[in-house]
Amino acid sequence: MIGMRVAQRGSDAATSPDYKMAFSTSWPQLPILKKGQFVSDGTFQVIDNHGLGYVPAFMVFIDNATPDLATRIADGSENPNFGMDENSLAISSSLTAGAKGHYYIFALDIEKNFTAPILETGDAGKQQGRTESQGVRFTQDGKDAASKDLRDFSVHSNTRPWVIHKVSTGRKAVGGSQAIPIPHELGYAPFYLGFVKLDSGAFPSPRYQAINAATTDASVLSTPTQVTFTIGYVGSYSFIVLQDPLV
Amino acid sequence: MRTGFIATYGKTDLASAPDDEVAVNTAYGTLLISASANPSHQDLYTFEFSSEPGNGDTTMFRVPHGFNYQPDGLAMIQFDDELGGGSFEGQFAILPLLQIGAGNTTFKYKITASYLEVYVTVSGGGALTLSGKSYVFKYIIFANSK
Numbered sequence: 263m264i265g266m267r268v269a270q271r272g273s274d275a276a277t278s279p280d281y282k283m284a285f286s287t288s289w290p291q292l293p294i295l296k297k298g299q300f301v302s303d304g305t306f307q308v309i310d311n312h313g314l315g316y317v318p319a320f321m322v323f324i325d326n327a328t329p330d331l332a333t334r335i336a337d338g339s340e341n342p343n344f345g346m347d348e349n350s351l352a353i354s355s356s357l358t359a360g361a362k363g364h365y366y367i368f369a370l371d372i373e374k375n376f377t378a379p380i381l382e383t384g385d386a387g388k389q390q391g392r393t394e395s396q397g398v399r400f401t402q403d404g405k406d407a408a409s410k411d412l413r414d415f416s417v418h419s420n421t422r423p424w425v426i427h428k429v430s431t432g433r434k435a436v437g438g439s440q441a442i443p444i445p446h447e448l449g450y451a452p453f454y455l456g457f458v459k460l461d462s463g464a465f466p467s468p469r470y471q472a473i474n475a476a477t478t479d480a481s482v483l484s485t486p487t488q489v490t491f492t493i494g495y496v497g498s499y500s501f502i503v504l505q506d507p508l509v
Numbered sequence: 510m511r512t513g514f515i516a517t518y519g520k521t522d523l524a525s526a527p528d529d530e531v532a533v534n535t536a537y538g539t540l541l542i543s544a545s546a547n548p549s550h551q552d553l554y555t556f557e558f559s560s561e562p563g564n565g566d567t568t569m570f571r572v573p574h575g576f577n578y579q580p581d582g583l584a585m586i587q588f589d590d591e592l593g594g595g596s597f598e599g600q601f602a603i604l605p606l607l608q609i610g611a612g613n614t615t616f617k618y619k620i621t622a623s624y625l626e627v628y629v630t631v632s633g634g635g636a637l638t639l640s641g642k643s644y645v646f647k648y649i650i651f652a653n654s655k
Contacts (some may be wrong), residue, residue: 265516285533287516287517287532288518290532293531293534293537294537294539295537297538297655323581326618330621331578333578333621334604334618334619335581335603337617338605339607341511363655364655374529384598400535413538416534416539417533418541420543421541422542423540423542450645451587451601453585453603481602484602485599485601485606492541506647507542507649508623
């Protein structure tokens with residue numbers, strides 16, 4: 263065996279199944295390379311010059327959503343206005359001026375196909391018997407390991423990682439509505455992060471936009487056997503299929 | 510030179526691995542899931558409408574997250590035969606969903622400093638029949654925030 267596995271309290275890291283683990287280097291995750299906040303001024307804005315040289319996965323949340331100035335992921339009408347390429351994340355001029363939000367940029371190339379093994383799932387005991395001082399935790403640089411704030415940690419055994427099952431890329435070459443299947447073998451309807459780079463979009467040059475929430479022009483649905491992406495436009499797409507967190 | 514704790518996948522070299530080959534690096538964070546409800550683990554979160562929302566009415570369920578800040582999170586709903594039409598029955602979609610069905614019903618979610626709330630607003634005459642029906646949701650609440 264190569265790599266590192268950290269078992270939950272009372273389990274053998276060498277022999278226990280995945281759902282008894284707190285962490286394993288066999289689990290591909292979504293490491294956060296960068297995060298930031300933005301306020302739209304109603305014009306084209308580059309909000310993050312990441313300069314990675316590849317197109318990274320990203321998520322955008324709106325922080326002044328109505329009602330109550332609540333937080334939620336960008337909806338179907340907002341997603342087309344956030345565009346990612348190999349160098350930067352930008353907002354199009356169509357995003358409502360005054361819209362506030364934040365974003366994550368992950369260390370995952372969405373143009374590279376990838377498939378990871380399926381994790382065993384089961385009853386992990388829901389952290390039974392663990393106290394604040396038990397388990398494993400890795401703080402981020404400069405943070406105190408005794409911190410009570412989970413945001414200070416890269417790994418914390420009182421949480422679960424979001425594990426990638428696969429990245430699937432392709433191109434829709436012909437116009438007209440088409441349902442594109444992204445098959446998987448998870449056996450349950452998984453969460454997903456979808457991205458599409460339209461040949462003709464809202465940006466000066468084509469960029470990937472998120473497509474996790476449905477729009478009037480596109481929809482994404484999840485079943486135990488596939489994620490189905492339906493769109494009428496021509497362009498390239500990438501879908502990240504996430505494994506459910508272990509209980 | 511890299512400092513802190515780094516672990517890579519498989520046999521990838523710790524010193525030279527590109528970022529997308531690194532499983533954990535304390536120089537940056539990861540999405541940490543603090544709570545979830547997943548049908549795959551028989552841990553369903555169902556919500557039943559006890560009455561028929563009228564035109565313009567909003568009804569919701571909420572899940573406390575236990576943080577004193579607004580964490581990030583996601584929610585999905587499973588369609589029944591009425592929400593998305595027969596061809597979508599049983600399939601999940603990430604919220605928010607706008608203008609479902611003839612009645613322009615919306616399913617949205619929001620995260621406040623106390624709760625993840627999924628709420629439904631009926632407009633356009635309430636063409637959907639919701640009373641007495643149960644809907645299945647999946648959700649994930651992260652420890653991460655802006």
